[in-house]
Amino acid sequence: MITSISPRRNYLVRTSPHNKRQKHIVASNLNQSILIATIKEPRTSTGFIDRFLVSCELYHLPAIIVFNKSDILNQADLQYFEYIKVMYEKAGYQVLLISVETKTNLAIFDKLLTQKTTLFTGHSGVGKSTLVNYLIPNKDIATQEVSEWSGKGMHTTTFAEMHDLQNGGHIIDTPGIRELGVVNIKRNELGGYYPEIREMAKKCKYNNCLHQQEPQCAVRTAVETGELEAERYLNYRKIFETIEEKNY
Numbered sequence: 001m002i003t004s005i006s007p008r009r010n011y012l013v014r015t016s017p018h019n020k021r022q023k024h025i026v027a028s029n030l031n032q033s034i035l036i037a038t039i040k041e042p043r044t045s046t047g048f049i050d051r052f053l054v055s056c057e058l059y060h061l062p063a064i065i066v067f068n069k070s071d072i073l074n075q076a077d078l079q080y081f082e083y084i085k086v087m088y089e090k091a092g093y094q095v096l097l098i099s100v101e102t103k104t105n106l107a108i109f110d111k112l113l114t115q116k117t118t119l120f121t122g123h124s125g126v127g128k129s130t131l132v133n134y135l136i137p138n139k140d141i142a143t144q145e146v147s148e149w150s151g152k153g154m155h156t157t158t159f160a161e162m163h164d165l166q167n168g169g170h171i172i173d174t175p176g177i178r179e180l181g182v183v184n185i186k187r188n189e190l191g192g193y194y195p196e197i198r199e200m201a202k203k204c205k206y207n208n209c210l211h212q213q214e215p216q217c218a219v220r221t222a223v224e225t226g227e228l229e230a231e232r233y234l235n236y237r238k239i240f241e242t243i244e245e246k247n248y
């Protein structure tokens with residue numbers, strides 16, 4: 001029964017998986033959004049992470065990146081995680097590595113959720129349902145292994161659902177997302193949703209610089225000197241190209 005309609009303070013939008021011209025509001029009135037990611041089984045690309053972060057920046061939603069399944073990582077995987085961690089911490093984001101299986105860093109993870117409404121999102125197979133079962137043991141949400149054929153997760157959650165936490169907070173578990181397209185962003189606005197690019201752009205020669213081929217672009221110079229991570233800039237370029245010209 002609907003008893004009242006609360007004002008919408010913020011929300012997170014994604015493109016419809018069935019029609020790119022339609023938009024879905026994933027959740028609203030959030031304190032934060034946590035991307036559950038994995039280094040492998042399945043691998044979460046930095047391109048996917050950047051699209052998630054851009055969407056959160058657009059709607060002024062604090063974002064945290066939590067890598068799950070630390071128990072299956074070898075030394076090379078851990079070195080790659082450290083590279084990812086440094087890259088996103090330099091951009092101003094909190095990054096955490098956890099494991100539900102070995103209870104690694106779960107106390108830190110619990111504190112992130114205390115008295116907050118948090119959206120969980122990420123690819124299928126990264127362990128969102130396992131995390132919900134850990135947080136709310138009596139829920140007993142179904143989980144599945146990663147497909148051996150595709151290396152990708154298989155859907156277990158089929159709709160968004162809010163769960164109450166014992167500490168008074170709430171989590172919203174969402175279906176696994178294979179692709180995350182940015183919406184409601186124009187090409188000339190994209191750089192403003194990368195915190196480090198937004199700051200460096202102040203030194204560009206032109207105030208409408210798109211950081212492509214413009215002369216005396218401080219962002220491209222920062223990539224060349226190593227001040228800006230090349231992978232973040234390349235992801236910016238890739239997202240830039242996916243934004244339809246009519247929005248430019």
